[in-house]
Amino acid sequence: MCGRYATTKSEADLGELFDAVAVSETPAASWNVAPTDPVPLIRMSERHDGRVVDTARWGLVPPWAEDLRAGARMINARSETVAQSPAFAASFQRRRCLVPADGWYEWVRTGRQRQAYYMTPHDSSVLAFAGIWTMWRGETLTCSVLTTAALGGLKAVHDRMPLILPAERWPAWLAGGGEAEELLRPLSEPDLAAIEVRPVGPEVGNVRNNGPALVAATGADELEGTLF
Incomplete structure (x- = not known):
């Protein structure tokens, strides 16, 4: 799963990277994003005739939910079942997004x-990250991050990982429609090898902690020699 991550780029940086127009104030940089936090995302907007940088509450809230608290349990959607899930299927078909991240955390x-x-x-x-979004009761934008089976050495850290999309697949993902098998294809081996697995300190385990020190490498590396 993906239950904690970092996203620190400004709305200007995200707009340039994703060729998108900012339509809301992007949340402050966070090195410790937790469920229900506001997060930046990139989605298509008919009103703005293209991609926009928007802000959503992390944890998709289905339309039948009584309140926003339901989203805390729906921060991730499994890529294997997202197309059939009552909570996620409509968003997968029509409301896809990209969730920008510097990296994500797991614990061993x-x-x-x-x-x-x-x-x-x-x-x-x-x-x-491949994401999906919906608007709960017409007033609160919420989103989930898709996950897939971990690959390569990442399996030593966790059996799941975010579904990461390379730039050449962004247009097809955001467009809606398309073949699920192709859209949900995991990273290639070369792209996977470009990801560092970095041991960090225990402070990230407390959601009240934040700042760049959380992603600094520590000397501990129990998985040394097992990754890739």
């Missing part, structure tokens, strides 16, 4: 100890 447990890892591109480029 050894006995009583948990080691946090931060997965991020070696070249510090921006990742685009």
Whole structure:
């Protein structure tokens, strides 16, 4: 799964990278995004005739939900079932988005100890998670991040990972429609090898902590030699 990530680029940077127009004030940079936080996303807008940088609440809230709290349990949508899920299928067909991220976190447990890892591109480029969105009761934009089976050495950290889309697949993803098998294809091996698995400190485990120190590498690396 993807339950915590970092996203720190400004709306100007995101607009340039994704060729999109900002239509809302982008949330402040965060190195510790948690469920229900406001997050930037890129989606298509008929009103603006193209891509926009918008802000959504992380955790898709289906239309039948009584309140926004339902979204806390729906931050991720499994790529294997998203097209059939009652909560996600309509958004998968018509309301797809890209969720920009610097990287994401997972934890590995050894006995009583948990080691946090931060997965991020070696070249510090921006990742685009495949996402879906909906508007709850016409007033609150909410979103989920799609996940897929972990590949390569990332399986040593967690059995799931975000579905990451390379730039050449952004147009097809955002357009709607298309063949699910092709749209949900995981990263290629070369793209996967470009992701660093970095051991970080335990402070990221507390959602109240934030700042660039959270993604700094520590000396601990229990998985050394097992990745890629």
